[in-house]
Amino acid sequence: MVAVLTVTVNGCGAAPGPGAGPGGTLSEPSGSSASSASSLPAALTITVAGRRIIAAGVYDVADAIRVAGVVLPDGRLLSVVARRVLDAHARPAGIRVNGTAASLTTAVAAGDVITFVPGVDSVEATRIRQVPVSLDPAAAALYVSYAPGRSQVVQGVLSGEQVSSVLLSAPTVGRLRSPAWLSFTFDDGPDQLATPQVMALLAAHHTPAVFCLIGVNALAHPGLARAEASGGYRMCDHTQTHPLNLPELPLAQLQAQIRTRSLSVSQADGGVAPVYFRAPGGNWSVAVEAVARSLHLIPLSWTVDPRDWSKPGTEQIISSVLNQLRPNGIILMHDGGGNRTQTVAALTRLLPELAAAGWNAKYPS
Numbered sequence: 001m002v003a004v005l006t007v008t009v010n011g012c013g014a015a016p017g018p019g020a021g022p023g024g025t026l027s028e029p030s031g032s033s034a035s036s037a038s039s040l041p042a043a044l045t046i047t048v049a050g051r052r053i054i055a056a057g058v059y060d061v062a063d064a065i066r067v068a069g070v071v072l073p074d075g076r077l078l079s080v081v082a083r084r085v086l087d088a089h090a091r092p093a094g095i096r097v098n099g100t101a102a103s104l105t106t107a108v109a110a111g112d113v114i115t116f117v118p119g120v121d122s123v124e125a126t127r128i129r130q131v132p133v134s135l136d137p138a139a140a141a142l143y144v145s146y147a148p149g150r151s152q153v154v155q156g157v158l159s160g161e162q163v164s165s166v167l168l169s170a171p172t173v174g175r176l177r178s179p180a181w182l183s184f185t186f187d188d189g190p191d192q193l194a195t196p197q198v199m200a201l202l203a204a205h206h207t208p209a210v211f212c213l214i215g216v217n218a219l220a221h222p223g224l225a226r227a228e229a230s231g232g233y234r235m236c237d238h239t240q241t242h243p244l245n246l247p248e249l250p251l252a253q254l255q256a257q258i259r260t261r262s263l264s265v266s267q268a269d270g271g272v273a274p275v276y277f278r279a280p281g282g283n284w285s286v287a288v289e290a291v292a293r294s295l296h297l298i299p300l301s302w303t304v305d306p307r308d309w310s311k312p313g314t315e316q317i318i319s320s321v322l323n324q325l326r327p328n329g330i331i332l333m334h335d336g337g338g339n340r341t342q343t344v345a346a347l348t349r350l351l352p353e354l355a356a357a358g359w360n361a362k363y364p365s
């Protein structure tokens with residue numbers, strides 16, 4: 001007698017995917033009398049997903065799986081960020097013969113029903129490491145020496161993929177190889193809280209700086225604007241209301257934003273006219289620059305942007321400044337536009353460190 005085994009794997013005969021539910025069944029149609037592996041003939045008629053094939057040598061579960069062309073739905077081990085497959089067989093699928101736990105070497109008999117319990121996917125473990133943070137090579141080359149900072153990094157144990165990185169301490173610089181100049185500029189003020197703190201720090205370190213005022217803020221805090229002017233700091237017109245789309249404004253509106261003599265910037269600062277003009281967001285156009293120059297304002301850009309307004313952390317602000325700063329650099333920071341605690345904390349460290357390194361502050365030219 002020839003036993004006929006019908007193998008159906010999720011109705012398609014192909015590898016079932018993870019989570020696809022119990023997969024293949026290896027069963028014998030009713031009417032067969034074969035009952036044990038030892039009685040199986042050398043050649044069997046097997047139907048895989050409705051297609052009958054002749055197979056020889058089916059004695060155990062591994063044979064049946066091979067003949068059926070089934071890929072076991074093992075659980076995969078995935079990397080922590082990219083979800084790359086690190087191990088396709090990390091959690092082997094369960095095998096059942098007639099509902100009872102079995103293995104690849106379990107003997108099969110005609111009439112047996114083989115099912116699979118898909119393995120569950122898992123994600124690799126992570127570890128926390130502290131790693132040194134170097135200065136950018138071009139920045140490092142400016143100094144006789146520097147000490148690296150430190151970051152705390154969370155990464156996948158196997159893949160090394162980085163989940164997160166937090167700068168714990170910025171690098172610290174030693175002496176410059178040769179003295180150099182820099183300029184500090186502070187935008188979007190004046191601000192009741194931050195502006196007095198920034199001015200006090202600058203005064204304590206005898207550091208000149210430029211304040212780029214927003215007209216409406218100067219109107220709101222005329223005393224602070226006057227204090228900046230009388231403190232010897234240079235004033236910069238940063239428009240009346242800080243429109244980021246300045247280049248798109250009609251000429252009349254553009255002139256109304258920049259025409260300082262009629263604006264609160266010059267009214268509030270006690271008559272000290274701004275020397276510079278800075279376009280909000282650095283959004284310049286030929287017309288913007290032309291209007292500024294026609295009012296004898298020097299267009300003021302920047303070369304160092306630590307993005308302090310985004311509150312990236314005090315250490316990150318310091319690190320960005322050190323990495324971006326080159327001789328004659330113009331540093332952009334903010335004494336307005338939100339909570340400037342990080343900016344003030346960064347400035348508290350940067351002013352003495354940069355001075356000790358040999359940086360001299362000047363007004364931008």
Ligand SMILES: [Zn+2]
Nearest residue numbers: 187188280281
């Ligand atoms: Zn601004």
